[in-house]
Amino acid sequence: MRYTLVGNGRMGQQVQSVIEASPEHEVHAVLDVDAAITAGSFAGSDVIIDFTVRDAFLANLPAMIDSGVPVVVGTTGWDDQVERISAQAREAGASLMYSANFSLGVNIFLRTVREAAKMIGSFDQFDIAFSEQHHTAKADFPSGTALCAAQMILDANPRKKTVLSALSEDRKIRPDELQVASIRLGSVFGQHAAHINSDFDDIVISHTARSRQGFASGAVEAGRWLATKHRSTPGFYTMDNFLDEVLG
Numbered sequence: 384m385r386y387t388l389v390g391n392g393r394m395g396q397q398v399q400s401v402i403e404a405s406p407e408h409e410v411h412a413v414l415d416v417d418a419a420i421t422a423g424s425f426a427g428s429d430v431i432i433d434f435t436v437r438d439a440f441l442a443n444l445p446a447m448i449d450s451g452v453p454v455v456v457g458t459t460g461w462d463d464q465v466e467r468i469s470a471q472a473r474e475a476g477a478s479l480m481y482s483a484n485f486s487l488g489v490n491i492f493l494r495t496v497r498e499a500a501k502m503i504g505s506f507d508q509f510d511i512a513f514s515e516q517h518h519t520a521k522a523d524f525p526s527g528t529a530l531c532a533a534q535m536i537l538d539a540n541p542r543k544k545t546v547l548s549a550l551s552e553d554r555k556i557r558p559d560e561l562q563v564a565s566i567r568l569g570s571v572f573g574q575h576a577a578h579i580n581s582d583f584d585d586i587v588i589s590h591t592a593r594s595r596q597g598f599a600s601g602a603v604e605a606g607r608w609l610a611t612k613h614r615s616t617p618g619f620y621t622m623d624n625f626l627d628e629v630l631g
């Protein structure tokens with residue numbers, strides 16, 4: 384499988400080393416910030432993996448779609464555009480897979496949080512909040528993973544209606560607001576936690592990334608899966624679709 388990588392930062396380099404460690408895969412090209420990207424930039428490639436920044440991803444997307452090569456997007460910070468872009472990909476007969484987090488561990492964690500949020504929804508005594516910690520070079524907040532978890536909690540728990548990502552100095556949080564707190568600290572790879580509280584107990588469900596390798600391995604596996612999917616059923620996919628298929 385020949386991969387073209389868009390972005391050569393922390394994640395681009397980690398994806399490159401995962402691909403180079405596998406006899407089945409090869410890096411076809413790496414397109415960094417200086418590349419003038421057109422549809423032709425992806426010729427000869429089986430999969431594109433994008434780890435850049437919101438604006439670069441949005442600017443390069445038309446060329447990626449026009450190339451007809453399936454695209455795995457790890458870049459976060461564009462959740463407000465997901466509906467428009469998924470429709471655009473479907474209309475073009477392209478394949479695009481987006482996840483704010485390609486780590487298998489994180490996706491298992493997210494499903495656990497969803498189940499917990501659903502269960503506590505039946506009992507008024509429980510409150511829930513979410514937190515994330517990342518390195519100080521991270522551009523977006525809350526993390527894409529935290530936003531994804533927050534949406535799952537809002538969908539699962541009728542007592543939470545909106546996300547509050549920054550507290551106000553002059554008012555209390557409302558019971559129907561879900562606090563999503565962000566900490567930027569040193570070189571933390573990524574830590575996410577759901578915090579549940581009642582008068583009787585505290586439940587904390589958490590995931591801590593031990594390196595960037597889990598994100599990168601997941602993105603490479605997702606690329607292999609998407610390339611196969613693209614041949615039979617092009618479309619817009621997420622890690623949920625991938626996991627549903629793998630888990631049967």
Ligand SMILES: NC(=O)C1=CN([C@@H]2O[C@H](COP(=O)(O)OP(=O)(O)OC[C@H]3O[C@@H](n4cnc5c(N)ncnc54)[C@H](OP(=O)(O)O)[C@@H]3O)[C@@H](O)[C@H]2O)C=CC1
Nearest residue numbers: 390391392393394415416435439457458459483484485598
């Ligand atoms: N889905 C997942 O599993 C994960 C997602 N992420 C997300 O991935 C993204 C990247 O993270 P990370 O690698 O840590 O960030 P980095 O800042 O280390 O890397 C981003 C890279 O993109 C480059 N870039 C900027 N504009 C363009 C462009 N137009 N064309 C090509 N390359 C460009 C930057 O170059 P320069 O620095 O020279 O501007 C930089 O090298 C973030 O949105 C992050 O949240 C991170 C980890 C896991």
Ligand SMILES: O=C(O)C1=N[C@H](C(=O)O)C[C@H](O)C1
Nearest residue numbers: 459483484521526527528573
């Ligand atoms: O920027 C990062 O580093 C990470 N970003 C992703 C996110 O925004 O959720 C995933 C991971 O936690 C690392």
